[in-house]
Amino acid sequence: MPPFVARIVLLFALLACGPALAQGVAFVSSEKDNALTVIDLKTLAVTGTIATCKRPRHMQLTPDGKQLLVACGESNAADVIDVATRKSVRKLPLGDDPEAFDLSPDGKTLYVTNEDEGELSMIDIASGKILRSVKVGKEPEGVKVSHDGAVVWVTSEVANLVHVIDTASGKVLNNVKVGKRPRRFALTPDGAQLWVTNELGASVTVLSTKDYSVIDTLQFQVKGIRDTDTTPVGITMTRDGKRAFVALGRANHVAFVDVASRKVTDLVLVGKRAWNVVLDKAEARLLVCNGLSDDLTVIDVASAKPLKTVPVGRVPYMAVIVE
Amino acid sequence: MIRASRAIGLALLLGAHAAASAAAFKVLLLERADDPQLERSTLERAYLGHPGGPAADGIDVALKEAQFELDAAGAAITLERSAVADAQGARDAAARAQKAGVAAIVSNLPGDWLLAAADATPLPVLNVADAADRLRERDCRAHVLHLLPSERMRADALAQTLVSRRWNQVLLLNGPSALDAERTAVAQAAIKRYALKAVQTKPFKLSADPRERDLANAALLTSTANVGNYDVVWVIDSDGEFARSLPYRIALPRPVVGDAGLVALAWQAQFERFGAPQVSRRFAKATGRPMTAHDWSAWMAGKALVAAATAAPKGPAAAFAKTLPTLDLDGSKGTTMSFRAWDGQLRQPLLLTDGQGVIAMAPADGVLHPKNNLDTLGADAPEKLCKAKP
Numbered sequence: 001m002p003p004f005v006a007r008i009v010l011l012f013a014l015l016a017c018g019p020a021l022a023q024g025v026a027f028v029s030s031e032k033d034n035a036l037t038v039i040d041l042k043t044l045a046v047t048g049t050i051a052t053c054k055r056p057r058h059m060q061l062t063p064d065g066k067q068l069l070v071a072c073g074e075s076n077a078a079d080v081i082d083v084a085t086r087k088s089v090r091k092l093p094l095g096d097d098p099e100a101f102d103l104s105p106d107g108k109t110l111y112v113t114n115e116d117e118g119e120l121s122m123i124d125i126a127s128g129k130i131l132r133s134v135k136v137g138k139e140p141e142g143v144k145v146s147h148d149g150a151v152v153w154v155t156s157e158v159a160n161l162v163h164v165i166d167t168a169s170g171k172v173l174n175n176v177k178v179g180k181r182p183r184r185f186a187l188t189p190d191g192a193q194l195w196v197t198n199e200l201g202a203s204v205t206v207l208s209t210k211d212y213s214v215i216d217t218l219q220f221q222v223k224g225i226r227d228t229d230t231t232p233v234g235i236t237m238t239r240d241g242k243r244a245f246v247a248l249g250r251a252n253h254v255a256f257v258d259v260a261s262r263k264v265t266d267l268v269l270v271g272k273r274a275w276n277v278v279l280d281k282a283e284a285r286l287l288v289c290n291g292l293s294d295d296l297t298v299i300d301v302a303s304a305k306p307l308k309t310v311p312v313g314r315v316p317y318m319a320v321i322v323e
Numbered sequence: 324m325i326r327a328s329r330a331i332g333l334a335l336l337l338g339a340h341a342a343a344s345a346a347a348f349k350v351l352l353l354e355r356a357d358d359p360q361l362e363r364s365t366l367e368r369a370y371l372g373h374p375g376g377p378a379a380d381g382i383d384v385a386l387k388e389a390q391f392e393l394d395a396a397g398a399a400i401t402l403e404r405s406a407v408a409d410a411q412g413a414r415d416a417a418a419r420a421q422k423a424g425v426a427a428i429v430s431n432l433p434g435d436w437l438l439a440a441a442d443a444t445p446l447p448v449l450n451v452a453d454a455a456d457r458l459r460e461r462d463c464r465a466h467v468l469h470l471l472p473s474e475r476m477r478a479d480a481l482a483q484t485l486v487s488r489r490w491n492q493v494l495l496l497n498g499p500s501a502l503d504a505e506r507t508a509v510a511q512a513a514i515k516r517y518a519l520k521a522v523q524t525k526p527f528k529l530s531a532d533p534r535e536r537d538l539a540n541a542a543l544l545t546s547t548a549n550v551g552n553y554d555v556v557w558v559i560d561s562d563g564e565f566a567r568s569l570p571y572r573i574a575l576p577r578p579v580v581g582d583a584g585l586v587a588l589a590w591q592a593q594f595e596r597f598g599a600p601q602v603s604r605r606f607a608k609a610t611g612r613p614m615t616a617h618d619w620s621a622w623m624a625g626k627a628l629v630a631a632a633t634a635a636p637k638g639p640a641a642a643f644a645k646t647l648p649t650l651d652l653d654g655s656k657g658t659t660m661s662f663r664a665w666d667g668q669l670r671q672p673l674l675l676t677d678g679q680g681v682i683a684m685a686p687a688d689g690v691l692h693p694k695n696n697l698d699t700l701g702a703d704a705p706e707k708l709c710k711a712k713p
Contacts, residue, residue: 097601115601118388137391139601157598158653159392175395181653200651200659228658228695250657 024280024323026287028296029056029070030313036070037312038086041280041321044298044308050086053079058100059320063107068320071098071112078110083322092128095121100184102143102152104167111152111167113140120154120165132170136163144185144194146209153194155182162196164212176212178205183233184276188259189241197246202230204246206262218262225251234276234318238283245286247274254288256304266304270297276318289316347399348426348632348643352379353416353440355432356406370563371586371678372477375615378431378451378624379404384609385625393629398636400628407432410439417443426640427631427647429624434458441467447644449624451617456509459666459702463709468648468667470620470627472589474506476701478513480587480673480685481580483699485555486517487687490578494553495524496544496569502561510559510581523550527558529565541572557581584677587685590619591676597657623654623669658697666709670697 028037053072078092101112137156164174179198186195231249244257256266271290286299417440497507528538558581560566566583592613606614635642675683
């Protein structure tokens with residue numbers, strides 16, 4: 001097919017699937033802006049910004065989808081933003097230098113890593129009280145709560161460990177050695193496998209949540225890029241647990257992974273230092289924050305092709321989609 | 324012995340997995356008694372590229388922050404310090420250390436003292452103090468690892484930066500000491516390697532004597548009537564006092580690089596990428612001072628010791644020594660670092676700094692190497708400059 005015909009076909013394909021695509025917005029946190037950028041998912045254009053606290057990084061919606069929690073490293077708090085009005089409604093103290101967090105299944109407790117102190121803090125969202133702080137390895141980052149809420153997993157970038165912490169007692173049940181500089185998690189829908197990205201290992205460690213044995217290690221390789229430049233961080237999975245998407249950092253690519261075979265099916269070129277990734281509800285589009293090119297790439301999942309790259313704030317960290 | 328067993332006890336108490344196999348590796352830090360670089364007035368001047376305090380600070384921070392990892396692996400490390408007055412003292416201390424069951428030595432000593440210590444024992448020696456290339460080349464030893472970047476690595480980093488800026492015409496100013504002469508030769512080689520042009524190399528002298536003003540007056544040293552035009556002044560001043568004010572004393576409004584102005588270093592406390600702020604913050608919290616390049620190197624020595632201990636938690640010391648040179652290390656500079664097989668040097672990115680922040684990193688964008696771009700900084704394998712290494 002001549003290229004221009006291909007382009008026209010692609011254009012029609014895009015137009016055809018346009019109405020079925022998300023009507024919502026994406027909120028993008030940028031570490032150096034103290035603001036969230038708002039992107040209209042239909043037009044893929046920036047429609048505005050929302051002022052927030054200092055150095056916003058990890059964000060997550062409450063289970064009812066009504067509020068967006070934004071962890072701000074320099075404010076030692078989360079900004080709680082009402083999604084409907086896009087206004088900050090309160091600040092939730094998170095302890096020193098909060099980086100990433102996750103919520104208990106009932107949405108009542110927040111588990112946050114405090115990077116400087118090397119702690120995981122458990123916070124009661126309603127009262128804002130710190131219920132408990134658990135010492136973990138230095139520079140803790142990724143946090144994930146199990147489906148039943150019984151354990152929380154935390155990575156330590158310095159200790160190269162995944163800590164398994166009992167949420168009820170705050171006890172560290174297990175320290176699991178993974179690859180170098182572990183960062184983020186994805187959990188298979190059945191809860192059996194915990195996927196951990198290793199930033200300096202160019203890999204993902206697949207752990208069994210039953211006995212914390214290493215089931216497999218996926219090593220990423222991008223043609224023309226040295227392994228030392230392949231620095232995976234962000235990871236997400238489809239709801240059916242069949243596909244995973246891993247941002248490869250300075251390799252400037254996102255890997256599409258078939259979960260069952262643990263094989264990379266596609267590599268998509270994005271912006272510089274691909275960081276966190278998020279899927280829209282239809283799982284038709286993947287949004288990738290590019291930390292070193294201050295933009296966000298929208299990927300069409302079906303064709304594994306980038307659709308558009310949208311300039312956002314300075315040092316974008318992650319996006320959250322509201323539809 | 325008492326200290327060692329206490330460390331084992333501690334590991335047992337803290338570690339969920341510290342079974343009876345917990346081993347304590349003893350590490351000896353050799354320091355120079357009355358180190359002139361650590362005198363108060365010297366430290367207060369805080370010249371770029373000079374130590375900011377004792378090497379023990381960096382090692383301590385690395386060991387403390389690794390407590391969780393060490394406990395989980397069932398390992399422990401105890402650090403002992405010994406101050407020596409000369410090369411003979413270093414030799415004796417190293418020999419004693421070996422008898423006492425020490426697993427590794429960290430050397431915060433001048434080169435000749437380090438060699439005396441290294442020749443007294445087959446134990447691994449981690450150099451955190453001397454950047455001289457001869458220790459990686461003609462005077463290298465098979466069991467010495469270098470955490471501090473070599474002078475040649477620093478000169479290459481600077482030369483790459485100049486090339487990327489197209490500041491090609493370089494006026495070299497060199498100081499009077501033997502160390503300055505050695506480092507000037509290294510700078511000249513880097514200038515040649517990167518096809519820059521040394522328009523002139525002029526010696527300077529720190530002096531207020533009017534009869535020596537040709538050597539001491541920065542405006543005269545850099546006047547176009549004397550040296551022609553230039554894009555940049557590269558000053559080599561191991562002492563630091565002359566270079567400090569040079570950026571604002573030269574005849575033309577040109578940048579100064581080398582030992583003032585823009586300096587290539589292993590670390591800078593304001594570096595804000597790759598988790599560096601957390602490292603600098605932990606160091607500042609523990610010691611009450613900013614983390615210098617020497618501190619980073621000492622911290623990396625601690626990190627290497629921890630990595631070796633967790634890789635071989637049950638020992639013996641021979642397994643620990645064997646794993647040390649093969650480690651992949653994370654030093655918050657965005658990439659994995661390891662020791663070069665051909666000279667024991669830790670390959671690492673360098674930071675170009677004016678002392679207030681990080682302006683650029685080396686290897687510079689576009690400078691490539693067939694295997695690892697980090698090996699564009701310093702001596703490469705095919706040069707075979709270290710005969711003690713295979």
